Amino acid sequence: MKVLIVHNQLWAHYKAIIFNELQLISNQENDFELLVLQLAKIEKSRLKFDDTSLFKHEYNYELLHDGVLEELGLKQRIVGILKTVKTFKPDIVNLTGYYDIASWFILLYCKLKGIKTVLSNESTGGDHQRSFLKESFKSFIIKQFDGFFNFGQLSKDYMLALGAKPAQMLVNRNCVDNQLLRKIYLENHKDSDKQKTILNLPKHNFIFVGRLIEFKNLFKLLDAFKVAMGNAADQDWGLIILGDGDLKSPLQQYVQEETIDKVFFFEGVNWQKVPAYLALSDVLVLPSYSEPWGLVVNEAMACGLPVAVSKKCGCANELVKESVNGFTFNPSSVNEISETLIKFMNTELDLLKMGEASQDIIQTYSPSNVAQEMFHGYKRLCHPKK
Secondary structure (H helix, E strand, O other): OEEEEEEEEOOOHHHHHHHHHHHHHHHHOOOOEEEEEEEEEEOHHHHHHOOHHHOOOOOOEEEEEEEEHHHOOHHHHHHHHHHHHHHHOOOEEEEOOOOOHHHHHHHHHHHHHOOEEEEEEOOOOOOOOOOHHHHHHHHHHHOOOOEEEEOOHHHHHHHHHOOOOHHHEEEOOOOOOHHHHHHHHHHHHOOHHHHHHHHOOOOEEEEEEOOOOHHHOHHHHHHHHHHHHHHOOOOOEEEEEEOOOOOHHHHHHHHHHOOOOOEEEEOOOOHHHHHHHHOOOOEEEEOOOOEOOOHHHHHHHHOOOOEEEEOOEOOHHHHOOEOOOEEEEOOOOHHHHHHHHHHHHOOOOOHHHHHHHHHHHHOOOOHHHHHHHHHHHHHHHHOOOO
């Protein structure tokens, strides 16, 4: 069984840890050969966080373009992928998206040659407004794939709505490097009180980590935090916003105009430095209007934090156990968000116990487990009767 994974960028460390685990399986299995074709080194938007040299890519891969993904033209993508397919001669081609025109050509070629295809799907039904014509075309494309790796129940439901079959759902989770993140977190947590004093942070803090863009729903989060600060029993709380984006200046201005106290903005950092900020925090908040999964929730849970997550995030159903390790909320309701924040602020919850529950839940969402599920998914396609 030869598997070719076509992936957008080498930078994506959270995918590399899974590919590394798949390679370990390949090394142990006589009938499994893996190759990952990385289309480019990095996306333009990720250049600030280019840390590809700091992470080990211990899987078999080829790099089509040693530069920015946006520089790679359609013809180059099609020709480059087809060349690799013809040379490697895979039994399965795993595409990581159906939105790129190049993937349509590869999908057609695989259908003509009898090569099985798997889609790693990052879309959910709530990502964007949907038109009938676009959804009809997507449905046609989706029906051409043989199997699907989904990021959570919302992602799975969307594929089923577009015409995929339940038996084609092969993987339904996503992961990060739990052990490494926990290690970095613990190294920083021992000095967290000192760092809070240096940074003039309150004793307790909520934290948002991500790009400061519209669908992250940060203005409503700020409104909700202001309401919560006016109604909670414990006022010694702050809100850390870690990230960069087009809305950073408008958000900072909004905080000033609305006199929202104890909001702290920090520049975005690469993934290896995020645990240092999680160590200054008590609860992660992800208020997005839409999120294919939300890997930052995995990261926070691996570090032992409770979480407050929008119901529109792909990971909400899988990772958040209500009142056990956190809460979910309607991202369109400021009142519901504020009520969720107040639950954490009113001193009735055992945040340490909730954080321990997060760690317990996230253990099964490990790179090795996800890689095993992918491997067994590939086997089901190649040997359906076994």
